[in-house]
Amino acid sequence: MQTHQYDVVIVGAGGAGMRAALESSTRVRTAVISKLYPTRSHTGAAQGGMCAALANVEEDNWEWHTFDTVKGGDYLVDQDAAEVMAKEAIDAVLDLEKMGLPFNRTPEGRIDQRRFGGHTRNHGEAAVRRSCYAADRTGHMILQTLYQQCVKNEVEFFNEFYVLDLLVDHDLAAGHVPEGEEVNVSGVVAYELATGEIHVFQAKSVVLATGGAGKIFKTTSNAHTLTGDGMALAYRRGIPLEDMEFFQFHPTGLAGLGILLSEAARGEGAILRNSEGERFMERYAPTIKDLAPRDIVARSMANEVREGRGAGPNKDYVLLDLTHLEPAHIDAKLPDITEFARTYLGVEPYTEPVPVYPTAHYAMGGVPTNIEGEVLRNQTDVIRGLYAAGEVACVSVHGSNRLGTNSLLDINVFGKRAGISAAAYASGASFVDLPEDPAATVEAGLETIRTRPDGDRVADIRKALQETMDANAQVFRTQDSLTQALDDIKALRKRYEHVSVQDKSRTFNTDLLEAVELGFLLDIAETVVVGALNREESRGGHFREDFPDRDDANFMRHTMAYRRPIAADGHRQWGADSDGDAEGRFHHTEVFDGYQLVLGSKHVNVTRYQPMERKY
Amino acid sequence: MTAVLEDAPAEVGAIPSFTVTLRVLRHLPDDSGETTIDHWDEFQVLCHGTDRVLDALHKVKWEQDGSLTFRRSCAHGVCGSDAMRINGRNRLACKTLLKDLDPSKPITVEPIKGLPVVKDLVVDMEPFFASYREIMPFLITTGNEPSKERLQSAKQRERFDDTTKCILCAACTSSCPVFWTDGQYFGPAAIVNAHRFIFDSRDEGGAQRLEILNDKEGVWRCRTTFNCTEACPRGIEVTKAIQEVKRAMITRAF
Numbered sequence: 001m002q003t004h005q006y007d008v009v010i011v012g013a014g015g016a017g018m019r020a021a022l023e024s025s026t027r028v029r030t031a032v033i034s035k036l037y038p039t040r041s042h043t044g045a046a047q048g049g050m051c052a053a054l055a056n057v058e059e060d061n062w063e064w065h066t067f068d069t070v071k072g073g074d075y076l077v078d079q080d081a082a083e084v085m086a087k088e089a090i091d092a093v094l095d096l097e098k099m100g101l102p103f104n105r106t107p108e109g110r111i112d113q114r115r116f117g118g119h120t121r122n123h124g125e126a127a128v129r130r131s132c133y134a135a136d137r138t139g140h141m142i143l144q145t146l147y148q149q150c151v152k153n154e155v156e157f158f159n160e161f162y163v164l165d166l167l168v169d170h171d172l173a174a175g176h177v178p179e180g181e182e183v184n185v186s187g188v189v190a191y192e193l194a195t196g197e198i199h200v201f202q203a204k205s206v207v208l209a210t211g212g213a214g215k216i217f218k219t220t221s222n223a224h225t226l227t228g229d230g231m232a233l234a235y236r237r238g239i240p241l242e243d244m245e246f247f248q249f250h251p252t253g254l255a256g257l258g259i260l261l262s263e264a265a266r267g268e269g270a271i272l273r274n275s276e277g278e279r280f281m282e283r284y285a286p287t288i289k290d291l292a293p294r295d296i297v298a299r300s301m302a303n304e305v306r307e308g309r310g311a312g313p314n315k316d317y318v319l320l321d322l323t324h325l326e327p328a329h330i331d332a333k334l335p336d337i338t339e340f341a342r343t344y345l346g347v348e349p350y351t352e353p354v355p356v357y358p359t360a361h362y363a364m365g366g367v368p369t370n371i372e373g374e375v376l377r378n379q380t381d382v383i384r385g386l387y388a389a390g391e392v393a394c395v396s397v398h399g400s401n402r403l404g405t406n407s408l409l410d411i412n413v414f415g416k417r418a419g420i421s422a423a424a425y426a427s428g429a430s431f432v433d434l435p436e437d438p439a440a441t442v443e444a445g446l447e448t449i450r451t452r453p454d455g456d457r458v459a460d461i462r463k464a465l466q467e468t469m470d471a472n473a474q475v476f477r478t479q480d481s482l483t484q485a486l487d488d489i490k491a492l493r494k495r496y497e498h499v500s501v502q503d504k505s506r507t508f509n510t511d512l513l514e515a516v517e518l519g520f521l522l523d524i525a526e527t528v529v530v531g532a533l534n535r536e537e538s539r540g541g542h543f544r545e546d547f548p549d550r551d552d553a554n555f556m557r558h559t560m561a562y563r564r565p566i567a568a569d570g571h572r573q574w575g576a577d578s579d580g581d582a583e584g585r586f587h588h589t590e591v592f593d594g595y596q597l598v599l600g601s602k603h604v605n606v607t608r609y610q611p612m613e614r615k616y
Numbered sequence: 617m618t619a620v621l622e623d624a625p626a627e628v629g630a631i632p633s634f635t636v637t638l639r640v641l642r643h644l645p646d647d648s649g650e651t652t653i654d655h656w657d658e659f660q661v662l663c664h665g666t667d668r669v670l671d672a673l674h675k676v677k678w679e680q681d682g683s684l685t686f687r688r689s690c691a692h693g694v695c696g697s698d699a700m701r702i703n704g705r706n707r708l709a710c711k712t713l714l715k716d717l718d719p720s721k722p723i724t725v726e727p728i729k730g731l732p733v734v735k736d737l738v739v740d741m742e743p744f745f746a747s748y749r750e751i752m753p754f755l756i757t758t759g760n761e762p763s764k765e766r767l768q769s770a771k772q773r774e775r776f777d778d779t780t781k782c783i784l785c786a787a788c789t790s791s792c793p794v795f796w797t798d799g800q801y802f803g804p805a806a807i808v809n810a811h812r813f814i815f816d817s818r819d820e821g822g823a824q825r826l827e828i829l830n831d832k833e834g835v836w837r838c839r840t841t842f843n844c845t846e847a848c849p850r851g852i853e854v855t856k857a858i859q860e861v862k863r864a865m866i867t868r869a870f
Binding site: 036037039040041042044045093094097098099100102103104105106107108109110111134135137140141144148149151152194223224225256257259260336340343344345457458459501502503505507508509510511 | 688694
């Protein structure tokens with residue numbers, strides 16, 4: 001075992017992690033720990049763009065962007081955070097340009113902008129050109145540009161190191177810590193893939209920037225490595241996860257594969273059609289049609305298929321039609337995604353419509369933070385020294401449905417903020433003592449799995465999890481389907497207790513790490529499903545067929561999912577405080593083997609915009 | 617072993633299945649660092665029409681031999697993790713459809729060449745990234761930053777578009793015969809990334825980069841074999857980019 005000491009440790013080297021690192025590393029001694037080489041991170045898969053009201057091509061302003069973000073999120077957005085994001089978007093884009101990002105240009109040589117779903121002029125009048133882009137590989141260019149800047153600034157990376165534990169001086173999952181009492185982070189424990197060695201990093205500040213958890217689903221645009229690690233690490237220490245039931249299903253995944261075709265295709269004029277050739281979005285969103293927000297488009301597509309108007313031999317997808325666009329225009333603006341259609345489905349988008357179906361894409365929920373990136377442990381108290389940014393976090397700028405391009409914006413704005421905050425805190429703080437034998441839990445857990453002679457296969461349990469999530473917790477949900485998913489997850493947790501791996505070595509043991517990641521996936525899936533079961537309304541990305549309307553009277557609040565011990569008498573053993581809702585009550589507890597998942601709530605910050613009916 | 621297309625699919629629209637044989641070069645170090653002798657393993661995998669080599673490798677790992685080790689992440693050709701030598705050619709496993717290879721013959725899979733093998737298909741990427749870092753892969757400017765964006769015409773932007781596509785997968789560099797025999801050579805990927813900045817109208821570090829690449833291990837080592845261009849999964853005209861850097865070295869005064 002090796003021990004390291006840094007002022008700031010950043011976990012994850014995607015857009016949020018590297019943006020944080022660029023701030024933090026110039027101020028204090030900083031390490032970035034990533035389970036991948038930084039340029040492999042999934043930020044690089046983002047395609048369409050990053051919105052900012054630059055007004056380079058038409059009238060626009062950040063207030064309209066704020067409104068669109070709030071409405072797009074079906075009013076579950078914290079409006080102070082959305083305002084910060086929309087305002088700082090402009091500098092975030094300009095910062096990237098100054099770092100060298102090769103944006104597409106207008107005839108005048110300025111950053112070009114294009115339309116994107118849900119982004120409108122003057123509070124919904126018409127689609128507006130707000131998305132700054134670099135062909136259809138904007139995320140790739142952001143990731144490369146941030147990595148280039150990290151090389152320039154000699155940021156210290158620990159590549160292919162898996163962070164497997166978050167060290168805090170009070171384990172909130174082990175028992176109640178009264179409201180107002182100080183809880184401090186002291187570091188992380190990591191596993192070096194190449195050697196199997198354990199490394200303990202003592203740090204004054206830790207920034208979680210580990211990205212999403214799309215692999216809880218079978219059909220997903222997400223990378224194999226997006227297993228919710230950072231969310232699960234926090235959850236296991238009793239830190240709440242916020243709004244986990246809200247998962248975005250991106251409308252245009254390649255049918256059967258889930259590989260993403262950017263919304264930029266529709267931004268450039270592509271049209272969704274059903275088997276009858278009808279442009280069906282005209283019925284669902286008469287004003288902005290195919291450029292309605294993703295939750296609405298995904299639901300509309302799924303509905304077309306359910307009502308028998310799906311295309312293809314099994315009538316199980318719809319068609320994305322680009323055939324009316326000039327091939328030269330497609331080549332200039334959408335080169336990568338048209339190549340995906342050719343490579344993976346053998347479809348030529350110049351002449352044939354592309355089969356598409358919704359694919360699990362983005363976790364709106366995550367580790368709760370305030371606008372400085374500080375992690376909250378209940379409605380009001382922060383964990384000192386702990387920060388989160390990007391998809392792992394929930395600040396909450398996306399509410400119940402994220403608008404396209406706002407994720408690239410989120411990582412830049414809040415990655416930067418988290419990096420600055422973490423460094424500022426570290427420069428005035430002292431190291432917190434590490435727990436005795438800080439790596440014990442991680443070492444024991446790994447050795448148990450690695451040395452178990454035989455048992456259940458990782459791939460079998462994971463497949464069963466992904467299948468039940470796709471079948472029961474996807475675009476359409478009901479009490480019955482979610483109950484089924486929850487029962488399945490509980491059964492799979494039992495099987496996971498006997499999981500074993502075939503690779504018994506210590507060198508580059510990805511078999512072992514996949515087993516560990518499966519544990520994270522199970523944790524995340526339970527928070528998604530329990531949250532979804534208890535939100536008896538439909539809002540944004542969460543649609544309950546048995547409760548098809550939004551219910552502001554009962555559910556205009558964030559969900560907070562806490563892992564807590566089961567008390568000896570079977571009741572919860574902590575007092576009525578801000579772990580719970582405004583009245584100090586919890587909404588629900590779900591008992592698992594050895595712990596319970598407690599659902600509380602958190603206030604939604606409404607500033608300018610009162611909830612209205614959401615029409616497009 | 618031959619691949620057999622199973623009988624005509626029963627259902628309309630069903631994706632045909634077929635069996636392929638994967639021949640994978642194994643390199644299994646023991647934990648003391650002493651390595652066992654490299655050997656070939658054969659696996660038979662039932663695959664479907666849209667499956668890629670990565671799917672077949674996953675099926676082996678998940679259903680037959682969990683110790684088979686390779687890198688992968690995005691699984692659709694944008695992260696650059698899974699460059700490997702497939703039937704003797706460098707490709708991304710996630711972008712190579714099985715049906716596009718000859719499935720009647722065994723498909724050979726080996727690690728990319730010229731970098732130390734860590735385990736099975738995993739190589740040590742550090743020398744590759746070290747070369748990349750050496751060419752100063754970041755925008756270099758002087759003077760005060762503008763308050764708004766720097767202007768760049770669409771034509772100026774187009775000038776280096778091709779080389780901005782690079783995902784640092786190392787397929788090009790590890791396909792280069794010069795790199796195989798001379799590990800000190802910067803290699804195509806580093807030069808591509810230098811090109812990306814040398815031809816960016818906003819950049820002022822071109823002279824420094826050209827000087828670095830004028831080194832005896834620099835661009836002049838390129839023998840124009842075009843392996844790199846063929847290997848690039850992003851369709852970058854790598855050899856052309858290298859030639860343009862050579863030309864810039866001659867025509868630009870420094």
